[in-house]
Amino acid sequence: MKIVLNNREEVFEADQMTITGLLAAKNFTFKMLVVKVNGVLVRRHEYDLKTICDGDDVMVLHLITGG
Amino acid sequence: MTISEQISNYLKQFTVGIAGCGGLGSNCAIALARCGVGKLVIADFDIVTKQNLNRQYYFQDQIGRLKVHALRENIQRIDASVNVKAFDMKLCVSDIVELFAGCHVIVEAFDKAEMKQMIIETVLMQMPGKYLVTGVGMAGWGKTDIIHARRSDQLIICGDEVSEVSEQLPVLAPRVNVVANMQANEVLDILLADFKPAAF
Numbered sequence: 243m244k245i246v247l248n249n250r251e252e253v254f255e256a257d258q259m260t261i262t263g264l265l266a267a268k269n270f271t272f273k274m275l276v277v278k279v280n281g282v283l284v285r286r287h288e289y290d291l292k293t294i295c296d297g298d299d300v301m302v303l304h305l306i307t308g309g
Numbered sequence: 310m311t312i313s314e315q316i317s318n319y320l321k322q323f324t325v326g327i328a329g330c331g332g333l334g335s336n337c338a339i340a341l342a343r344c345g346v347g348k349l350v351i352a353d354f355d356i357v358t359k360q361n362l363n364r365q366y367y368f369q370d371q372i373g374r375l376k377v378h379a380l381r382e383n384i385q386r387i388d389a390s391v392n393v394k395a396f397d398m399k400l401c402v403s404d405i406v407e408l409f410a411g412c413h414v415i416v417e418a419f420d421k422a423e424m425k426q427m428i429i430e431t432v433l434m435q436m437p438g439k440y441l442v443t444g445v446g447m448a449g450w451g452k453t454d455i456i457h458a459r460r461s462d463q464l465i466i467c468g469d470e471v472s473e474v475s476e477q478l479p480v481l482a483p484r485v486n487v488v489a490n491m492q493a494n495e496v497l498d499i500l501l502a503d504f505k506p507a508a509f
Contacts, residue, residue, distance in 0.1 A: 283434055304445075308473060
């Protein structure tokens with residue numbers, strides 16, 4: 243499948259994957275995250291349930307301290 | 310009237326919320342006040358310390374004062390016509406919705422990652438359509454070229470998204486100011502979307 247991840251096209255072998263699967267595939271190991279799929283916030287407890295499919299627009303933001 | 314004066318007059322109609330008055334919030338608020346934004350809603354629970362003066366828009370004689378009161382004073386020394394609503398409080402989910410409901414744009418200017426996550430989730434879930442401009446990653450020095458802005462619907466992210474504050478990597482004036490002023494610049498871009506300068 244082909245998705246848009248953080249405004250860039252990315253291709254994955256799998257036809258679909260969960261948020262947890264995507265984070266593992268991209269090696270995103272951060273604790274503090276905000277994830278949106280097609281403009282809708284996905285909460286942490288939904289990471290194992292929410293499925294990403296071909297054509298989806300995914301935003302992953304890693305929050306870090308400082309300001 | 311010059312374009313600059315027209316912009317200043319046009320911006321009088323807008324209200325911007327600023328969540329946190331540290332390195333990001335104090336500097337962003339000053340930039341917006343200088344441009345002419347009519348009303349600023351600022352919130353922070355902290356007081357000014359000597360250690361803050363390496364990056365935050367406060368002065369030695371303000372040490373020990375509430376940041377929101379010191380910042381209101383500094384803004385009004387620049388432009389007394391800016392309406393500043395100052396809230397001395399640590400913001401929680403319901404405060405954010407209540408305090409910033411009337412704001413055209415909200416600036417996230419917290420220091421802690423969990424507070425940044427909290428306000429982003431709150432605005433996305435409870436304030437649909439509201440613009441939120443966040444600052445993520447600005448510790449250290451140099452590496453100006455990796456600081457960027459990216460947009461995801463009404464969420465705008467400014468910073469390098471990698472440089473976390475630590476004992477070895479403090480937050481210093483130049484880099485936090487770059488990000489604070491990028492945030493102010495993104496706010497202006499939103500507020501001026503329908504601005505049409507009159508011929509002169």
